[in-house]
Amino acid sequence: MEQSAAVMWTCLLGATFALAASLTSSNTDPRPPRLIDCVFMNRANVTCRWEPGDPPATRYTLQVQRIPGIRRLNISSKLPLTTFSCTTSGSSCTAALSGSSVSFTFCVSVTAHSASQSEHATSERRCQSGRLEVELPAVALSAVKQVKGHPRCLNVTWSGGLVDFPVSLPEIRAGNLTSQIQFTEGGQFDVQVRDVAVRDRSFLVCVFRPDTSYSVRLRHRFMGATSPWSQWSNEVWGGTAEDAPSAAPAFWREVKHADESGWRPSSLLWQPLRRSVANGRVLFYNVTCETSSSHALRDHGSCTDLDHSVTSCSLLLPAGRCSCSLTASTSGGASPEAHVWLLGASEAEPPSPSLLSVTPLDDSRLDVRWAAPAGWSPGGYVVEWRSVTEKNSNVLRWRRLNSSCTTVVISEGVRPLERFAVSVRALYGEKGAGQNRTVYVYTRQGAPSAGPSVEVKQISGSTVKLTWTPVPVELLHGFIRNYTLHFTSETQPARSVCVPAHTLSYSLKNLSPGVYDIFMQANTEAGAGAAGPVTNVHIGSADLSVVVWVVLPLILASLGLVMVACLAQTKMVKEKLFQDVPDPSLSSLAHWTPKPALEGSAWPAAAGKLELRYSEVVLLGESELLDSDLSYQSVRHLHTFSLNRYAQLPASANQTPQSSTESEKLTESLTKARSSSDAAVYSDVLLSPTLQSQQEPPPPPPLPLSVSVDGVEPQLEGDRALNVSPHSESPLSQSSDSSSVSICSVSPPRQASFESVYNPAPSLQPRPDHLCGTMLLLPFPRPVFVDMTYCAAGYDPYVSPAV
Structure with missing residues (x-):
């Protein structure tokens, strides 16, 4: 136990001494700075960056030594080296290369100096070719051109710029350059950068769209990622060639009811291709229609010679099932075909979409939503809308959508205060279009501008x-x-x-x-x-209505009677004023034959029992004619009869001389008589009282008399005055039955002329042996017959009068 405890304490003491030694050594030996990278500019300078050491230094010294080419493999040689240096307090510094090429090998190191001036630390020395970290100069673009037959490519040509490019053409072809292009489509602001492989001074770039203009820039770097990118080149514009449209035009139809012959007037509609799919300028459209049995229609109506500006045409389609196709063509070719299928006139259409709703978003936008028919999978939809007018003559607007779209916002031609009809049809491929579902809507309503x-x-x-x-x-x-x-x-x-x-x-x-x-x-x-x-x-009021219904028929009946009376009165007036000439055969004188006036009679004695008192001529006007019994109606020429030769009557002692006053009176009456179309002339010869009182006058000696009748034309002077000059010696006519005799005319040897209005006398057959004169008949509608049977003078037209 004791031994183990001693070992443990020994280890602890050793560790403590080792830590203290390390701390002491760190305080005495500072950590040197570490190089990050360097950028060499050919024949210009070199810029290096580093990380500061520990402790921080007050200043740093960058040393760049150029190694001669003969000593590249033996850096420890004693030959002198060319050193480029710079001092800074920061973490980067730029040293001038004094025109040295970057093709040499350069050794770079950084020394940190402390405040005591006696302590310094130097970074690890790094030696390599300058091209490994060279920044190539910006190149110059000379042209960007389209490539025939390659509508998506551009040919870019460039050069090394004004300074020497440190990469040779063989090195470029060997693939020692890494390159990029920067391009922007005309009218757009999005900048795109793509990597390109450059193996020559001219190369193809096929990353563009057909029939589009672009601005292009280019940059390079040497070898791998350790070399920095050069600056971008100058900007050059170029455009690609046209290509055939990449999509078919949107195609639709509008079909009307069949006419008497069974043909359906139809309009084919299409929309211009978008620029992104047109791939060029559309030159013309081509429309073909055929029946279900693949028989092409011969009558294309107006669907021929369709240039780029036309978006519709009209033709007659048969009553059966048929289809039409449409293509758009550019200089690069024709587009894919667009089709519409039409069901037969008697076929039932597929169902329409459901749940159609149209909601105004603002004054010029409508939100349209619908759902697919239950149990059907349409291939697409067509949304139609048009402004509703009294004659429905507005342009139909439409949009064709794919099957995944069940909502759309329409804004084309939408205006406030106008009623729009919005409808949606489902498309079922070759089965045709389904029924339409329509909604009427306003984006914003207003008060009517007129009343009923x-x-x-x-x-x-x-x-x-x-x-x-x-x-x-x-x-x-x-x-x-x-x-x-x-x-x-x-x-x-x-x-x-x-x-x-x-x-x-x-x-x-x-x-x-x-x-x-x-x-x-x-x-x-x-x-x-x-x-x-x-x-x-x-x-x-009710009473007024009764009065109106009662009085109005009476008033109308009275007006009718008045009109009938006026018409009857008019007829009566016509009969009075314009009556026809009476028939003479119905008069009492039709069968009367007068006695010969001068048969067996003789002239009076020489003493002169016959006395002519006066000859009276009376002119009757229109008013007098209307009142007389003669009822004159027409205007005719009255003939004059002249007694050119007459017997001289023997003078009588008992004869009373005629006064000049009566003769003047006769002359005055004849002179003042108005000669107009409304006058008639007649004369009366009156016998003297002595002749009237004589019972049986002795017969006079024979008196041959020659009488001639001459018709003369009227002569007008002044105010149509009639001038008649009676002769003092007038022929006499005597009748045994009457003391007064009527003669047609009395005229002197000179002829007199006048115009008269008369009513023709009854047509009597004159006796030729008792005529005083000869009557000349003129071609009048109603001829005048003059009865001269009352002339009392006997005569022989071929015997001269006795002397």
């Missing part, structure tokens, strides 16, 4: 039935919650009625008599909208 137009459908007593047309959806700006019907009159206060939104008619009952102004307002959750047009309605 009210019309009166029926008025029955004090009840008015009203109808109205809905406000166009473009003017609603929200969902209609109800209508407010306002009505007021002069005698009643303004009142209103709330009408449900789904009704389009309403009846106002028990209205008091008066005139009412009626209008409506549409109400949304944002409030009441603008008032609609005002309609006026008149409500009368």
Whole structure:
């Protein structure tokens, strides 16, 4: 026990002395600094870093000795060495190499100096080639070009820069360089760095996307990881070549109902490819459609020659099942095909998605969510939305999604105060698209900008039935919650009625008599909208209604009778003023034959029992003709008859001379007579009283008389005055039955002309042996016949009168 205790105490004492010795030695021998690394710049300088020793020194001295090439293998040679040094108080220092190349071997050490100036410690000396820790100078990029046939590659060309590059071309080809490129896509800010293998002054880098421009930089380092990276080169831009699109365009369709011939008007829709998959500029699209039996359709409608700006086309598709495909082409080739399948017009569509909800996020965004149909596994979905208008002519917007997506936020074309129809369809591959499920929504509602137009459908007593047309959806700006019907009159206060939104008619009952102004307002959750047009309605009393229904038919009947009477009066007036010429054959003179006037009679004695008192010519105007029994109607030319030769009557002692006054009176009456289209002329020859009182006058000597009848045209002078100059010696006509004789015209040897209005006399057949003259018939519709049977003078047209 004692021995063991002694051994233990001996060990403890030994350990204590050893610890004390170590502590004493540490305090007396400081720990030298340790080199971390050095960076050599070719023909420039060298920078080294170290860890401080223990205790910390007040200053450090860096010594870099260049070993000549002939002594690389024998460092202990006594030849002089070139030393480069620098002093610092920090943990790094840079010593100039004075133009020395880094191809030499350099020995580096660091000495720490304490404050006592007598104590110093030197780090372990390290000798190696300067290229092992050389920082290569930044290279210069000269070009970055696309590579034909390689749309994802760029050809980068570089040079060694302005200073000597310490790595030779054979060393580069041997793979003694480690290189990196830094590139940024045009329009982007993300910087990417990739390792590249550089074996020459020009090399390919195939880490890019087709048809994309990039800015490129390059840097190198010598050998392994002990050499630092050089600075980045200058920036050079370059772009890759185009390639065929890497994905098919999003493809959809809009099909309408079949027409009479069974063809379905259809629109094919697609969306431009994203730049990330287009791989170039799309030059054109190609659409092909075929039936289920793989027969291509010949009629492509507008789906031909589709350039890059077109995103839809129209054509007629058959009623049966068919499909259409679409490709987009660039200079690098065509994209994969996109397909849509259409079921036959009589086929049932697969089910629609369930649990569809549309929630406004703000004024321009809608959150759409749905769930897959139960028991079905759709291959994708199509979300459709469009602004709802009266004619539904707005552009259909849509988005095609994969099967894992059941929610989407839509914002394209979404605006506040507009109603949108949002629907979702499920896609079932070649089975076509399923039924759509639709929700109508507003991002934000407002008050309607117009009100309904009210019309009166029926008025029955004090009840008015009203109808109205809905406000166009473009003017609603929200969902209609109800209508407010306002009505007021002069005698009643303004009142209103709330009408449900789904009704389009309403009846106002028990209205008091008066005139009412009626209008409506549409109400949304944002409030009441603008008032609609005002309609006026008149409500009368019950007694007034009875009076109207009773009196109105009487008034109408009276008006009818008045019109009938006016029409009858018009007919009567026409008969009075424009009556037809009476038929002479129905008169009492139709069968009367007068006696010969001069048969067996003789002229009066030479004493002269016959006396011509005067010849009277009377002109009748239009008014007088209407009142006379002759009833003149038409305007015709009346012929004149001239007695060119006549017998001289023997003078009589008992004959009373004719006064000049009567002759002047006749002349004056003829001169003042108006010659117009409304006048008729006739003359009366009156016998003297002595001739009238004579019972049986002695027969006169034979008196041959030649009579000629000449028709002359009217001559108008001044105010259509008729000038007739009667001759003092007028031919006489005598009748045994009457003392006055009517003749057609009295004219002197000179012809007289005038115009007359007359009513043709009854057509009597003249006796040729009793005519006073010859009648010239003119081509009138109703010819004039003049009866000259009352001329009392006998004559022989071929015998001259006795002297």
